[in-house]
Amino acid sequence: DAGVIQSPRHEVTEMGQEVTLRCKPISGHDYLFWYRQTMMRGLELLIYFNNNVPIDDSGMPEDRFSAKMPNASFSTLKIQPSEPRDSAVYFCASSLSGYEQYFGPGTRLTVT
């Protein structure tokens, strides 16, 4: 298996623009997680899905953030409008059990 695939790997955008991050989980995994990593706050869980249904989005920082999982093989995290403080590395992870998670390589987002 190719593992969790994230795109793009790097994104540079201007403040106010819409940003869409994409994730393809490992086939057969029922759980999908979105995380954000910053120097100040470490690795934070934003939202997770089970069988394509959002289970807990309490980590989503603001209404500017939204996530969808239209099918078992694809998820998006959207930021609209983006702000400089959104600059971080965003990770997607998938899991069969909900415990051991397999992470993608991350998307480094820079908002100028």
Next chain:
Amino acid sequence: DQQVKQNSPSLSVQEGRISILNCDYTNSMFDYFLWYKKYPAEGPTFLISISSIKDKNEDGRFTVFLNKSAKHLSLHIVPSQPGDSAVYFCAATGNQFYFGTGTSLTVIP
């Protein structure tokens, strides 16, 4: 509010010696604990886990110890190898998932 804490941001160990990474947590409802390893420009990689009903789990050179009364877990790596140099995150889960801020391990040849 950090529910999972790794108080040592970095650790240096000689090759062949033991590396001990520590993690503290605050929520007694956590029922599963995990350690992840992360290299630069890569996502974290699952390393080893332990259920709250156990106090030790071993996998090759890696052993995780859980002390529920102290709300403390540790990861032992014996013997340490230069390839173990990475950032190590502990994580805890109950109804939610929490990660520590990581400890950067450097194994000196």
